[in-house]
Amino acid sequence: MSGILVFVEQRDGSIRKGSLEALSEAHRHAAANGWDVAAVLPGSGIEGVAAGLGAYGAGKVFIADDANLKLYSAEGYAEAVVAAAKQMTPHAIFFSATAMGRDLAPRVAAKLGVGGLADVTGLTLEGETFVARRPVYSAKAFATVDTAGKTPQVISLRPNVFSAEEAGGSAEIVKLDGLALSIRAMVKELVSSEGGEIDVAEANIIVSGGRGLKGPENFALMRELAELLGAAVGASRAAVDAGWIDHSHQVGQTGKVVSPTLYIANGISGAIQHLAGMSSSKIIVAINKDPDAPIFKVADYGVVGDLFQVVPAMIEEIKKVKAA
Amino acid sequence: MKCIVCMTHVPDTASIIRIGADGQHIDETGIKWIVSPYDEYALEEALQLTEAKGGEVTVMTYGPQRAEAGLRECLARGAHNAVHILGGEKTLGDSFAIAKVLAAAIKDREFDVILVGVKGVGTDNSQVGQMLAELLDLPHVSNVVKVEWNDGAIVAEREVEGGHEVVESPLPAVLTAQKGLNEPRYAALKGIMAAKRKPVEKVDPSALGLDEDVLAGAEATYNLRSLELPPEKQAGKIIQGEDDPQAAAAELVKLLHEEAKAF
Ligand SMILES: Cc1cc2nc3c(=O)[nH]c(=O)nc-3n(C[C@H](O)[C@H](O)[C@H](O)COP(=O)(O)OP(=O)(O)OC[C@H]3O[C@@H](n4cnc5c(N)ncnc54)[C@H](O)[C@@H]3O)c2cc1C
Numbered sequence: 001m002s003g004i005l006v007f008v009e010q011r012d013g014s015i016r017k018g019s020l021e022a023l024s025e026a027h028r029h030a031a032a033n034g035w036d037v038a039a040v041l042p043g044s045g046i047e048g049v050a051a052g053l054g055a056y057g058a059g060k061v062f063i064a065d066d067a068n069l070k071l072y073s074a075e076g077y078a079e080a081v082v083a084a085a086k087q088m089t090p091h092a093i094f095f096s097a098t099a100m101g102r103d104l105a106p107r108v109a110a111k112l113g114v115g116g117l118a119d120v121t122g123l124t125l126e127g128e129t130f131v132a133r134r135p136v137y138s139a140k141a142f143a144t145v146d147t148a149g150k151t152p153q154v155i156s157l158r159p160n161v162f163s164a165e166e167a168g169g170s171a172e173i174v175k176l177d178g179l180a181l182s183i184r185a186m187v188k189e190l191v192s193s194e195g196g197e198i199d200v201a202e203a204n205i206i207v208s209g210g211r212g213l214k215g216p217e218n219f220a221l222m223r224e225l226a227e228l229l230g231a232a233v234g235a236s237r238a239a240v241d242a243g244w245i246d247h248s249h250q251v252g253q254t255g256k257v258v259s260p261t262l263y264i265a266n267g268i269s270g271a272i273q274h275l276a277g278m279s280s281s282k283i284i285v286a287i288n289k290d291p292d293a294p295i296f297k298v299a300d301y302g303v304v305g306d307l308f309q310v311v312p313a314m315i316e317e318i319k320k321v322k323a324a
Numbered sequence: 325m326k327c328i329v330c331m332t333h334v335p336d337t338a339s340i341i342r343i344g345a346d347g348q349h350i351d352e353t354g355i356k357w358i359v360s361p362y363d364e365y366a367l368e369e370a371l372q373l374t375e376a377k378g379g380e381v382t383v384m385t386y387g388p389q390r391a392e393a394g395l396r397e398c399l400a401r402g403a404h405n406a407v408h409i410l411g412g413e414k415t416l417g418d419s420f421a422i423a424k425v426l427a428a429a430i431k432d433r434e435f436d437v438i439l440v441g442v443k444g445v446g447t448d449n450s451q452v453g454q455m456l457a458e459l460l461d462l463p464h465v466s467n468v469v470k471v472e473w474n475d476g477a478i479v480a481e482r483e484v485e486g487g488h489e490v491v492e493s494p495l496p497a498v499l500t501a502q503k504g505l506n507e508p509r510y511a512a513l514k515g516i517m518a519a520k521r522k523p524v525e526k527v528d529p530s531a532l533g534l535d536e537d538v539l540a541g542a543e544a545t546y547n548l549r550s551l552e553l554p555p556e557k558q559a560g561k562i563i564q565g566e567d568d569p570q571a572a573a574a575e576l577v578k579l580l581h582e583e584a585k586a587f
Contacts, residue, residue: 071489072489074454074457074463074464074466075463078458098484098485099467099482099483099484099485100484102450102466102467103454103466103467103482104454105451106419106450106451106452106453106454106455106458107454107455107457107458107464109420109451109455109545110420110423110454110455110458110459111458114420114545115418115419115420115421115451115544115545115546116419116420116449116451116545116546117546118419118448118449118450118451119448119449119450131549134448135448135554136417136446136447136448136551137335137339137341137350137446138337138445138446139554140340140341140553140554141341141343141350141551141552141553141554142551142552142553142554143417143548143549143550143551144548144549144550144551144552145417145546145547145548145549146547146549147545147546147547148544148545148546148547149547150545184462184463184493184494184497185463185464185465185491185492185493185497186491186492186493187489187490187491188479188490188491188492189489189490190484190487190488190489190490191487191488191489191490192486192487193486193487193488196486197486198486199485199486201485202485202486205586205587229587247469247503247504248483248487250503253337253361253445254361254362254503255503261586262580262584262586262587272337272338273337273338276337279554283580283584283586284560285576285580286560289566291562296560296562297557298557298560299560299562300560300561300584301560301561301562301563301576301579301580301584302560302561302562302563303562303563303564303565303569303572303573303576304562304563304564304565304566305564305565305566305569305572306565306566306569309565309569309570310565310569310572310573310576311573313569313570313572313573313574314573314576314577316573317573317574317576317577317578318577318587321577321581
């Protein structure tokens with residue numbers, strides 16, 4: 001059997017969206033070439049959720065169900081992925097480029113003696129070779145790369161870029177038994193950030209604020225707009241470094257890389273290090289009082305004006321639209 | 325505590341990027357090179373740790389001649405030793421080859437911890453630390469924003485979507501540093517003067533017992549086909565909202581709702 005193996009990430013038994021995107025992308029390539037798709041799912045008490053992966057194109061799901069795999073460990077999870085890869089000998093192993101995927105993929109690759117293509121935003125298949133496109137130099141350039149003939153081709157896919165589609169199949173469950181788990185670095189606890197806010201890295205819509213907000217209290221305006229849109233709140237580094245909001249909200253070079261459907265930048269100038277984190281967003285909106293602010297160069301829509309007047313008016317208008 | 329910090333020397337993040345004549349690399353004319361910003365967090369953590377607990381910091385790079393300036397910068401900030409493995413032009417972006425070279429240079433040295441930046445700015449692979457850990461058979465914790473240093477072990481926090489993970493690991497281990505871990509210091513004049521007198525140990529990569537093919541890029545695991553500038557973006561619809569912000573907001577919301585179908 002040969003095809004594509006996809007690492008599937010779960011948290012408390014629910015499958016992460018990025019993994020479904022990776023699975024769907026694998027299915028699209030496999031279906032066109034008569035290849036198989038299998039998933040590998042480590043965790044504890046996860047047999048129930050494994051079957052659902054068939055709907056996204058997995059013909060087989062390798063499960064590593066073990067109390068020691070309840071929380072993440074690179075060593076434990078890598079053991080499971082490598083065990084599945086040994087059974088399947090795939091052309092490629094896909095990961096979603098989440099915090100977990102980006103941690104795990106290189107460890108798996110090194111175990112298998114190969115390299116990796118990280119955080120790719122485009123994939124095509126030439127024969128058996130994946131050709132990937134990935135942003136480099138703060139998204140000021142794009143590299144077209146492949147694994148130089150090394151297999152399996154270990155590839156992580158940027159979340160929110162590839163679409164997740166149900167393919168309507170069913171999966172055979174295969175248990176990975178007898179894993180030699182020797183875990184040294186082990187997650188003891190997963191602490192959710194206060195308030196259970198949506199994380200910018202996973203949001204479909206992001207309302208982001210910068211130095212133009214003038215003070216921490218004005219993030220309330222961002223939160224109000226965000227809540228209305230079901231969005232996450234993002235921030236520029238200037239706002240984070242001023243202590244107005246926690247670093248987990250920072251978008252950019254030294255923050256998170258995001259690709260939401262809609263990114264609304266309020267009082268953010270659009271420094272190259274900020275663009276590095278959000279230029280792959282599908283629709284970019286800028287609200288800035290400076291018509292020459294660089295953010296307008298990447299914006300699909302924008303308003304030149306005072307955000308303290310424009311944003312409250314937007315909130316009113318959105319409420320009207322929603323009520324209609 | 326003996327710390328090894330792996331450093332990579334990268335184009336300043338504000339650099340204007342032009343594509344070189346080969347269509348595969350950047351045109352390096354006029355580029356200012358800096359210590360990759362995440363490596364600064366790694367170095368700072370090592371410096372603070374040895375200041376608190378004693379020990380020494382060795383900073384290491386696999387890079388071309390110009391990367392020596394990056395090592396000098398680290399020495400000026402307080403690193404005790406510097407190791408320069410000369411080369412790397414053929415393995416740019418090939419994390420696995422880089423990790424192999426670093427692992428070969430590190431394996432016979434004494435250390436309690438290896439710190440690297442979560443990613444090298446520019447190539448942005450975020451792979452070398454984890455691969456290095458695997459090659460040296462060490463545990464690793466990546467994306468670290470906090471570390472508690474105990475005897476022979478650490479408790480680290482790593483940033484994940486919607487929160488953080490608390491990770492326990494024995495030492496030695498490899499840690500990859502994320503912003504938030506600390507505030508990197510600047511080099512003081514005294515440090516800069518002192519750094520000029522500190523030796524930089526030069527290592528010939530071909531003496532590391534590695535397969536020649538790895539160094540020559542013939543064993544590549546990352547093949548760069550081409551490098552392009554991003555496609556020109558079409559000019560957006562920009563509404564003047566200085567005089568009538570209410571009307572501008574209404575138009576924007578209409579466009580987002582009806583044209584872009586963004587919500
Ligand atoms: C190594 C490195 C890494 C970096 N990483 C990041 C990163 O991850 N993320 C990041 O964001 N930055 C990063 N930066 C910093 C970056 O260079 C900029 O300094 C930062 O993005 C600026 O934030 P800002 O746009 O909020 O502030 P400014 O550049 O000060 O812009 C504020 C904007 O608000 C507008 N404004 C002011 N008042 C109003 C008003 N009432 N209404 C409307 N508009 C208004 C102004 O016109 C201006 O355009 C990094 C820098 C370096 C060197």
